Structures are given as structure tokens and as C-alpha cells.
Amino acid sequence: MKQINAKEVETFLNEGKSLNIIDVREADEVATGMIRGAVHIPLGLVEFRMHELDKTKEYIMVCRSGGRSGRATQLLEGYGFNVINMVGGMLAWEGKVE
Template identity: 80%
Template sequence: MEQMTAKEVETLLNEGKKLDIIDVREVGEFATGKISGAVNIPLGLVEFRMHELNKSKEYIMVCRSGGRSGRATQFLESYGFNVINMAGGMLAWEGIVE
């Protein structure tokens, strides 16, 4: 499983890179603050909403601490998606939160 640190994600965003970020936290957690542009697909719904994703894109998976996003990353990888887990999750995020 490929991983990226929260700082690496923040740096890419600050450089103006367009990132496709999927936040797998629950709706209530997501509402307390998210990375700009992140889309919320709670972990329990990933299997049912993966048809919304494009296999030609690269997705960065995010959760609170990196565990749930790691599971989502492994699951989506098994279906041929190009996904990267943000290690440490939102607990490691020091960037701007919406």
C-alpha cells in the first residue's frame, strides 16, 4: 500500500496541485473539518459508491488517524484503483481545515 504523509499532501496542495481526496470518516466527523476539496465517502459506503470513482485517477484516502483510510486503500486497490493512504490522517494534518 502506497502512503503519503500529511505534510506531503499539504505541500502538493500549496503548490497548486489538483488532488482527488476522499475522506472516509463518518459524516459527523467530516462536518467538524475537512481538507479543502475532499469528498466524503464514509468507509462503510466505499464498496457501494466505488462506481463513482474513476480508475484512471489517483485518489488520496484520508480518515482520522490513517486506519480506516488504510482499509479503504487496500479495498480499492484490490479493485484496480490507484489510491494512496495519507498516513496519520487528520490527526497529523497541520494545514487549513474547512
């Protein structure tokens, strides 16, 4: 499983890079804030909403601490998606949230 840390994601965003970020936390968790531009797809719905994703794009998966996003990463990898798990999740995130 490919991994990236929160600081790398923040640096890429600050450099203006376009990232495809999927936040797999629950609704009450994302209410506290999400990374700018992230799409909310709760972990339990990832399998049912993967038709919305493009296999030609790279996705960064995010959750609270990295565990659920790791499971989402493994699931999507199994279906041929190019995905990266953000280790440490939002607990490690020091950047702005929306």
C-alpha cells in the same frame, strides 16, 4: 500499499496541484472540517460508491488516524484503483480545513 504523509499532501495543495482526496470518516467527524476539495465517502459506503470513481485517476484516502483509510485503500486497490493512504490521518493534518 502506497502511503503519503499529511505534510506532503499539504505541500502539494499549496503548490496548486490538483489532488483527488476521499475522506472516509463518519459525518460527525467531517463536520469538524475536511481538507479543501476532499470528497466525503464514509468507509462503510466506499464499496457501494466506487462506481463514482475513475480508475485512471489517483486518489488519496484520509480518515482520523490512518487506519480506516488504510482499509479503504486496500479495498480499492483490490478493485484496480490507484490509491494512496495518508498516514496519520487528520490527527497529523496541520493545514487549513473547510
